[in-house]
Amino acid sequence: MRNKVYNSFDEAVADVPNGSTIMVPGFAGPGTPRNLIAALLRQGATGLTAISNHPGAGPFDHRVDLGALIEAGRVRKVVCSFTAAPHPSQATHFEKLYNSGQAEGELVPQGTLAERIRAAGAGIGAFYTPTGVGTELAEGKEHRVIDGKEYILEYPLHADYALIRAYRSDTFGNLQYRLSQRNFNPIMAMAARVTLVEVEQQIIALGAMDPDHVHTPGICVDRVVHIPPDGIHEEAIYRD
Amino acid sequence: MPQKQRLTRQQMANRLAQEFQDGWLVNLGIGIPTLCSNYKQADKQIIYHSENGVIGYGSICPRGQEDHHLVNAGGQYVSLVEGASIIHHADSFAIIRSGMLDLTVMGAYEVAENGDFANWKTQGRRGGGIGGAMDLAVGAKRVFIAMQHTLRDGTPRVLERCTLPVTARGVVKLLATDLGLFEVSEAGLLMREIAPGYTPEEVQAVTAARLTVADDLKEMTV
Numbered sequence: 001m002r003n004k005v006y007n008s009f010d011e012a013v014a015d016v017p018n019g020s021t022i023m024v025p026g027f028a029g030p031g032t033p034r035n036l037i038a039a040l041l042r043q044g045a046t047g048l049t050a051i052s053n054h055p056g057a058g059p060f061d062h063r064v065d066l067g068a069l070i071e072a073g074r075v076r077k078v079v080c081s082f083t084a085a086p087h088p089s090q091a092t093h094f095e096k097l098y099n100s101g102q103a104e105g106e107l108v109p110q111g112t113l114a115e116r117i118r119a120a121g122a123g124i125g126a127f128y129t130p131t132g133v134g135t136e137l138a139e140g141k142e143h144r145v146i147d148g149k150e151y152i153l154e155y156p157l158h159a160d161y162a163l164i165r166a167y168r169s170d171t172f173g174n175l176q177y178r179l180s181q182r183n184f185n186p187i188m189a190m191a192a193r194v195t196l197v198e199v200e201q202q203i204i205a206l207g208a209m210d211p212d213h214v215h216t217p218g219i220c221v222d223r224v225v226h227i228p229p230d231g232i233h234e235e236a237i238y239r240d
Numbered sequence: 241m242p243q244k245q246r247l248t249r250q251q252m253a254n255r256l257a258q259e260f261q262d263g264w265l266v267n268l269g270i271g272i273p274t275l276c277s278n279y280k281q282a283d284k285q286i287i288y289h290s291e292n293g294v295i296g297y298g299s300i301c302p303r304g305q306e307d308h309h310l311v312n313a314g315g316q317y318v319s320l321v322e323g324a325s326i327i328h329h330a331d332s333f334a335i336i337r338s339g340m341l342d343l344t345v346m347g348a349y350e351v352a353e354n355g356d357f358a359n360w361k362t363q364g365r366r367g368g369g370i371g372g373a374m375d376l377a378v379g380a381k382r383v384f385i386a387m388q389h390t391l392r393d394g395t396p397r398v399l400e401r402c403t404l405p406v407t408a409r410g411v412v413k414l415l416a417t418d419l420g421l422f423e424v425s426e427a428g429l430l431m432r433e434i435a436p437g438y439t440p441e442e443v444q445a446v447t448a449a450r451l452t453v454a455d456d457l458k459e460m461t462v
Contacts, residue, residue: 083366
């Protein structure tokens, strides 16, 4: 099986063109592909559309996440479940650009966001969900009553690139995540045309991973990079 | 008449936690709801579900003992209980929407007597923060809300109809505020319990919906 190991994040993101749609996982820290984001920032691609639960950091948080690309003006649109922070004191870089009309936002309930991503990776054309019925977000959407319950129609979210953070990988890109790091990673890895992965542990040999313990199969992965000692390692405290 | 005493945030959470049943799968929202898990109930086993795919999380980790791969929906480092499991985000919301969740407890800006509530968009702000609230509201078997009864300036938040964009319609079952415990019923809002020292008339005066007072109205004990 093909060896998908790249030596650097810069090589892994080199071909991402301007105007790409990227998927960025992570939930309150764990599972955020900070090294790939940092590399994309250096690479310079702009006019990006980002699909992510949260638009990332604001002035209150200096960790590298989607907020860094937004602050640098590289993102024209974000599809997420928070276009505004719960409190103005937590306002993100995105919110500032969104409020001034410099960036677009599409607000999607978190479960609908996850299912739209899953649908893209699962070859589903659209699906009916009860989430959002009777709210502002259902306006203009197709409604349908099924077995007496009302649903709205939602469409899949595809991407050109998924930036993934995993705990372990073999050279073919079979992935394992650890604890709540998993979040959006497995579904985003399947929904993008090209899937790039940053890996916390040393990349292991083909055959060294128990097939029953693979969370994302290598056939869904294109490039894997081990996070070097001078990479972004904030999630390096383990108890296992 | 005892001294007037509004409930603290922890007391509101405790009161709702008293309603939890043994074996329930429960999702706690950010803010007051998170405090429900501090209420120790040795006779009940509650399984806590978090949007990010954690089923069976335990207490908040003391600083220095956290596992940096494990947070709850509020971003707090948590422990796991024995028998916990981890799933991805789409499966986590499949569990929410499919009715496996016995209860969700959320905060709100407004609750209406018809069971509507609003908690994602405030007046005059562009955009909003929905997170998992809309999915939880339509998916869970029960929705409990914990919030302050009024704004700081005394403006009521318990209303006949919501003024802010709603999160879901007709789903709220039980509301704990700093002034009482209210059940959403066919007849509107039923005040079952009241904060120490308050009269029903005083609570009605800061409520913009008609309250029905339970025949066996109790003083809240938490």
